[in-house]
Amino acid sequence: MDADSDAHDRQKRISGWNQDKISAQKVMVVGAGALGNEVAKLLLQLGVQKISLVDFDTVSKANLNRCVFFSNEDAEKNALKAEVIAREAKKQWPAAVVTPVLSAVEKIPEEKWDEFNFVFGCLDNLGARMHANAQSYGKAVFIDGGTTGFMGKVQVVRSPGACFECGLGKKDYGILWRKYNCVGEVVDWIDPKMPALATTTSVVAAAQVNEFIKLVHGLEKESLAGKYLFYNGLTGSTSVYEVPRRSDCPVHG
Ligand SMILES: [Zn+2]
Numbered sequence: 001m002d003a004d005s006d007a008h009d010r011q012k013r014i015s016g017w018n019q020d021k022i023s024a025q026k027v028m029v030v031g032a033g034a035l036g037n038e039v040a041k042l043l044l045q046l047g048v049q050k051i052s053l054v055d056f057d058t059v060s061k062a063n064l065n066r067c068v069f070f071s072n073e074d075a076e077k078n079a080l081k082a083e084v085i086a087r088e089a090k091k092q093w094p095a096a097v098v099t100p101v102l103s104a105v106e107k108i109p110e111e112k113w114d115e116f117n118f119v120f121g122c123l124d125n126l127g128a129r130m131h132a133n134a135q136s137y138g139k140a141v142f143i144d145g146g147t148t149g150f151m152g153k154v155q156v157v158r159s160p161g162a163c164f165e166c167g168l169g170k171k172d173y174g175i176l177w178r179k180y181n182c183v184g185e186v187v188d189w190i191d192p193k194m195p196a197l198a199t200t201t202s203v204v205a206a207a208q209v210n211e212f213i214k215l216v217h218g219l220e221k222e223s224l225a226g227k228y229l230f231y232n233g234l235t236g237s238t239s240v241y242e243v244p245r246r247s248d249c250p251v252h253g
Helices: 019-024 034-046 072-076 081-092 110-115 126-136 170-174 198-216
Strands: 026-030 050-054 097-101 118-121 141-148 151-157 227-232 237-242
Touching: 019 198, 026 034, 026 110, 034 050, 034 081, 034 118, 034 141, 034 198, 050 081, 081 097, 110 126, 118 126, 118 198, 126 141, 141 198, 151 198, 198 227
Parallel strands: 026 050, 026 118, 050 097, 118 141
Antiparallel strands: 141 151, 151 227, 227 237
């Protein structure tokens, strides 16, 4: 095949690149909102062939400022987010199998989590994140992303290292009934609609999928495994922090 006939030619030019390994990964994307759209797009561009998308929510006009796969028509028809992404993915990447899972993350059968190597957290609340973290731990790498306005966060959980819940404090458990935003600030549970920006979404989703690329290629040392990255879009800076493994963590303690 000549260089311009291969969709993955340019990425294959990266030293050590293994396209077969990338294509063979089995990935679950939990949440088909802003981050879910962007993460799914990047995975498809990379050539990942098996993606399950978990979401039971429908498209609304308020999604259109940051969700690449959704259209006005989808919003008018109240189309299901996960089904729209699967439908659009089929047009451009017919070889990829994108499966919508129309369910709350808490209702996914336990054995289903065994099918995946990577789970992407593209969620808007703490409870769902904790569930995805607990179900993935020891089975799949959990790559969680969150955004609020100009701020974003990416955490990579890989057993036996620290998990998402290791990073939570007493105050998190005490007020779990309240809605949290994606970078951990408590917000009013009556109004769960967070400020959201397409630019922050793109940066955070790209950082999440970049971690996937590194871990597939065995670049553990370079990865954020056991750490989290904080992105500040106002200052244009990123910081990386270690997450200590808690011996009393309910997920693996
Ligand atoms: Zn833990």
